[in-house]
Amino acid sequence: MKNITQEEWRELLENDDNAVIIDSRTPNEWRAGVFKNSILMNINDPQSFMNKANTLDIEKNYYVYCRSGVRSIQACQVLESLGVKTTYNLLGGILSWNGEMIIPDI
Numbered sequence: 001m002k003n004i005t006q007e008e009w010r011e012l013l014e015n016d017d018n019a020v021i022i023d024s025r026t027p028n029e030w031r032a033g034v035f036k037n038s039i040l041m042n043i044n045d046p047q048s049f050m051n052k053a054n055t056l057d058i059e060k061n062y063y064v065y066c067r068s069g070v071r072s073i074q075a076c077q078v079l080e081s082l083g084v085k086t087t088y089n090l091l092g093g094i095l096s097w098n099g100e101m102i103i104p105d106i
Helices: 006-014 027-031 046-053 071-081
Strands: 002-004 019-023 038-040 061-065 086-090
Touching: 002 006, 006 019, 006 061, 006 086, 019 071, 046 071, 061 071, 071 086
Parallel strands: 002 086, 019 038, 019 061, 061 086
Antiparallel strands: none
16 A cells, blocks of 8 residues: 555546546545545445455556545555555545545435
């Protein structure tokens, strides 16, 4: 896992054709706003998280975020324990984000 800043997040994603964005927050937090094309994988629901994690392509690059950057660390660690080779954790999470967000269709 590599902890990255907002600036690094933007730069890496812009040039990464192998990227997958994971939101590790709860469904209620998800409804407040997300990064475009992100996948909800609630780390607070371990069974659901693991079910989804076990379907992921371990060769992709996973960009993980949460509210403050703590749960996303845990999510990255779990993904790596399953063989995922590249994970990035957004430092500060959504609370520190000053970019574009979208309201997801539910």
